[in-house]
Amino acid sequence: MRVSQTNLAGDLLLNLEKQGAGPLHERVKRALRLAIREGRVEVGTVLPPSRQLAADLGCSRWAVTEAYGQLVAEGYLEARSGSATRVRWSNAPDTDVARPSARQAPAARFDLAPGLPDLRAFPRRRWADAVRAQVTQAEFTELGYPPAGGHLRLRRLLAEYLGRSRGVSTTAQDVTVCTSVTDGVRRMCHILRAQGITAVGCEEPGWTRLRQVIHAAGLEPVPIRMDHGGLRIDDLAGRPGLRAVLTAPAHQFPLGTVLVPERRAALLDWARGVDGVVLEDDYDAEFRYDRRPVAAVQGMDPSRVVLFKSLSKTLSPALGIGWVVAPPRWTRQLHQTDQVVAQPSTVDQLAFAALLESGTYDRHLRACRQRYRQRRDTLVQALADQLPGAPISGIAAGLHLILELPATVDTAAVVAAAAARSLRVADLAAYHATDARAAHGLVLGYGNLADSGLQEAVRHLRGAIEGSS
Structure with a gap:
């Protein structure tokens, strides 16, 4: 008989010899009970079927079912008809229920925090x-590790799309696929540091996370x-x-301003004068409601501007x-910088490429x-009704x-x-350095706010403000 074996309950090692x-x-029971009491098997963990555990331990199925039954009687396990055997006991409070992880924390009923698109849409x-089609149609060679810089098909389609929709001047060879704007900025900061740049100008106020990424890369x-x-x-x-600055000229977060034409030109003059670089976060560029979106600054001087964008605010951060x-001059380094961080899967890259090519993304x-504009109008009116006199700004674009x-x-x-009222909002002060x-x-996001709850959300917001005055 094998004296120890890893079973399927969280790769748990049961050593029967030490029992x-x-x-x-009795030895199986003691080994399981010890694993539970030591916290190696958490509350809610599904234990393997008795037949499977018996095979893993090299013992009879009866020995496992008997051990399970005794631990159920002792309160360590629970078994329900038609369901798996689960761990019930814990030395933590509230042991009758499984401990939720941080990701299982209940979501707010009303989401007025910024940073998310309409996930329902x-x-x-x-x-x-698109995923199914790519899995079926992709060449077997495409199912290996993603190529450096991303799949060439997606890079080619992105270059075409960005030229058409954002006035970007580039080729597929100079597009690098990454996991997020944060990932892209991090990679670029490592390159800038290697070239002797020690600091990056950051909009004040601005996204706190990007400032943290810059600092973590060793830049000020x-x-x-x-x-x-x-x-x-x-x-x-x-x-x-x-010699470097990070800016969101199309729609700044959180103030919602657009970089005026004379400053766009002055920004590029500054970059040329100091032999520097502009890191352009193309934030919320697609969602402008008062006029056509302004073109990317990158198209005005592709040699001095690095453009960053992701699907987090248009489709989903997931x-x-x-x-x-x-x-x-920086493409090869971007492809090679810190490849420990995973690229998006090839299948997902090809699925997005299919949405671009078919026009589905457009x-x-x-x-x-259209949906966001209507939601913004409704929110602005509700705020005017519930909080008359409170100034509102930054409504021309974005979410x-x-x-x-x-x-x-x-x-x-x-x-x-x-x-406390199950309403998520953000303090403007949190984005200041x-x-x-x-x-x-307050910064109020309406991208992920359900239309049906908008009026009630504003009423709760008024109550929260009045209770804090």
Whole structure:
């Protein structure tokens, strides 16, 4: 008889030899009970069928069923007719129920936090059809590891799509497929550091996560102020030695500003003058409601601008697909930088390529643009009705807006009070790197807010604000 074997309950090692003398079923019982008490098998874990565990341990099935039965009687396991045997006991509080993981935390009923598209609108059937088709049609050679830089078919289609929709000037060879904007910025920061660049200008306020990525790459994130015209280029010029800047000119987060034409030109003049680079986050570029989307800055000087984009705000962050468009001199390094981080799967890359090629992605964006515009209009009206006089800004594009609040209102308390009402909102102060704040209020996202709950969500928001004043 084999004295130990890894079973299927979380790769648990049961060593029967260490359980002393006695009948075999008693040793199996003691080994299982010890594993449960030591926490190696958590509450809710499904144990393998008795026949399977018996085969793994090289013993009779009766010995396992007898051990299971005794542990059920002792309260360590639970067995229900027609269902698997599960671990019930834990030395933690509330042992009668399985401990939920962090990912199983209950979602807020009303989602007014920024950063997500309408997940209900994800084109499940078309995506599933595209994946199924690629699995069926792909050459067997394409089922290996993804090539450096991403699948060439997707890179070619992205180059065509970006040229048509965003005015980007590139070729397939200079498009790098990555997992997210964060991943792309991280890779680029390592390249910049190797070239002697030590700092990156960052919009203030701006996405906190990107500042953290820049810092983690060994570069200093330098706050650059924003105003109604976007990034203040004069502030860049006042930073001697600064040669890189991260900006979202199409729709800045969180203020929602668009970089005005004269500053777009000044930004590129600055980059040429310092022999620097502009890292362009093409954030929310597809969703503009007052006019046609502005073209990417990259098209004005492809040699000085690196463009970043992902599907996180257009389809879903769960897909883990993004891309970087860089000058040719950096393409090889982008392909080689930190390949420990996984690329998107080849199947998913090909599925997205199919949506691009068929026009499905364009149709999805058009439908989303109309839906978001209507939702934004409804939200703005509801805020005007429930919170009259509260200024609203940043509504011309994107999936969020700014609700300004009086300085006497504790926005952190509002966020907490809203959470108690199962309402997610974001504090504008959370996106600042300095204390020099021009606005005081909340960032309200409406991308993932259900239309049916919009009015009730705003009523809860008013209650949270009034309770915190």
